[in-house]
């Protein structure tokens with residue numbers, strides 16, 4: 001991930017209902033989280049009003065992108 005992408009991830013929402021930025025999700029994956037549940041647990045998301053649907057899809061996309069590398 002290039003510096004511009006990291007900067008944008010600090011601004012974008014990872015979980016809008018809990019105010020968790022996208023960079024937190026990315027850092028959880030970089031720290032070894034390999035499943036949607038592990039990322040959600042590490043970031044304290046997934047149990048908000050979306051019930052894991054909205055943030056879960058973001059995490060799935062990030063994990064898929066990570067596996068393509």
Ligand code: FES
Nearest residue numbers: 015046048050055
């Ligand atoms: S977006 Fe907040 S719990 Fe899913």
